[in-house]
Amino acid sequence: MPTALITGATAGLGAAFARRLASDGFDLVLLARDTARLERSAAELRDRYGVDVEPLTADLSTDAGLEAAEERLRKGVDLLVNNAGFGQQGVYLNVPVADEVRMLRVHCEAVLRLTSAALPGMLERRKGGIINVASVAAFFSRGTYGASKAWVVSFSQAVMRDLGGRGVHVMALCPGFVRTEFHERAGMDVSGIPGLLWLDQNLVIDAGLRDLRRGVGVSVPGLQYKAIVGVGNLIPRGVADRLSSRAGRRFD
Numbered sequence: 001m002p003t004a005l006i007t008g009a010t011a012g013l014g015a016a017f018a019r020r021l022a023s024d025g026f027d028l029v030l031l032a033r034d035t036a037r038l039e040r041s042a043a044e045l046r047d048r049y050g051v052d053v054e055p056l057t058a059d060l061s062t063d064a065g066l067e068a069a070e071e072r073l074r075k076g077v078d079l080l081v082n083n084a085g086f087g088q089q090g091v092y093l094n095v096p097v098a099d100e101v102r103m104l105r106v107h108c109e110a111v112l113r114l115t116s117a118a119l120p121g122m123l124e125r126r127k128g129g130i131i132n133v134a135s136v137a138a139f140f141s142r143g144t145y146g147a148s149k150a151w152v153v154s155f156s157q158a159v160m161r162d163l164g165g166r167g168v169h170v171m172a173l174c175p176g177f178v179r180t181e182f183h184e185r186a187g188m189d190v191s192g193i194p195g196l197l198w199l200d201q202n203l204v205i206d207a208g209l210r211d212l213r214r215g216v217g218v219s220v221p222g223l224q225y226k227a228i229v230g231v232g233n234l235i236p237r238g239v240a241d242r243l244s245s246r247a248g249r250r251f252d
């Protein structure tokens with residue numbers, strides 16, 4: 001059985017990845033901070049899909065958490081989904097710098113270190129995949145969140161280019177708005193977001209796994225977001241940033 005390690009696997013997109021991969025026959029390593037919730041999720045997935053599920057309690061904003069994840073990845077996995085992440089309420093100047101640094105650790109340092117720990121085994125077997133969950137925010141200037149996700153996209157593209165044709169695929173997945181615990185945890189009011197902009201969790205997972213199989217480098221699920229990112233690339237960066245910043249502030 002192939003094995004997948006998913007970070008942030010107890011809620012939202014990570015939990016949806018876990019259900020889909022278990023139903024596809026993957027054994028799983030589920031990583032998050034809340035041990036009781038991890039154990040509940042693991043038991044549900046074992047019962048429902050008959051696969052092996054290992055809970056791994058780790059806080060990816062700490063050295064101990066990063067080391068625990070690296071140690072497990074060095075034992076070998078077939079698929080790594082770097083999904084754990086969070087948002088902040090408010091604009092840059094209002095967010096304590098310690099929270100911004102924590103975000104960079106979870107969104108960037110963890111993605112870097114976990115990718116580095118998983119790749120050698122994958123390259124040896126000439127087989128494997130890494131999905132780095134970024135966001136459409138990567139394509140617009142949206143504070144530290146957007147900057148960290150832009151790093152995820154650029155890093156994934158660079159690693160993929162370096163690997164070139166060695167049987168391992170690295171992809172950035174860039175969803176738009178998805179109903180998960182993300183906005184409530186960050187204290188964001190998203191009541192004004194138009195229905196058209198909400199993506200179904202399963203659509204995001206389907207698109208992500210399909211694009212990984214097809215060798216796509218940057219996956220943007222949903223036609224509406226393909227159009228937004230496409231138009232964003234056509235208009236001057238300053239105009240796109242002003243529009244995105246104005247829209248974004250309504251949801252802070």
Ligand SMILES: NC(=O)c1ccc[n+]([C@@H]2O[C@H](COP(=O)([O-])OP(=O)(O)OC[C@H]3O[C@@H](n4cnc5c(N)ncnc54)[C@H](OP(=O)(O)O)[C@@H]3O)[C@@H](O)[C@H]2O)c1
Nearest residue numbers: 008010011012013032033034060085135177178180181182
């Ligand atoms: N929802 C959206 O609209 C949206 C849009 C674009 C991109 N994304 C991206 O999608 C990814 C998943 O977000 P989501 O919407 O599914 O969020 P979510 O529902 O809030 O789930 C976040 C998951 O990450 C875990 N987590 C948070 N901080 C962690 C840490 N320091 N160490 C380890 N695990 C941690 C949480 O579990 P514990 O609290 O137990 O650790 C939970 O399992 C994120 O990278 C996010 O930036 C989301």
